[in-house]
Amino acid sequence: MDKKEIEYIANLSRIELTEAEKEVFIHQLSNILSYIEKLNTLDTENIKPLAHTMNASNVFREDKPESSISREDVFINATAKIDTFFKVPKVIE
Template sequence: MDISVKEIEHIANLSRITLAVDEKNIFAKQLTNILDYIEKLNELDTDDVQPMAYATSLKNVFREDELKSSFSRQEILELSPSSANGFFKVPKVIE
């Protein structure tokens, strides 16, 4: 199955990545190749097989809900490329 440039544009939008025109063309071709390879899984009948998400048998892991110390607001905001008045700064999201 081919992945078209239009589909690349759709998943690039889902992925929040702006792509240049030549990137779209290259990725369409490369992802088509990878998809062709992956089609080999269809040789296997998996109707009666359970899916496996994790390699361990762990189920929900709970802990006590205890108050513990964490990083200060200042320490975390120092990592941000843009902050002001104790908040992360981003373009306006509400009109």
């Protein structure tokens, strides 16, 4: 992992890193990734990936309205709002 990759991933992660942090992360993540390399010693050609540990499927709810939280509770944790909108810095499309 190099600096360019760290910067790419940091951007994907929406995390701002200082130059010093980048250095530390390059070192630490490289270590972890080389440890993870051990997976490549296994042949998994015909193995199915496991996303869920249980044999279950088809879980649904019916199309019935349920009461939502109160209006105050919608904004109880919001930093910025105007009327009944959440407010964010200007988004340029």
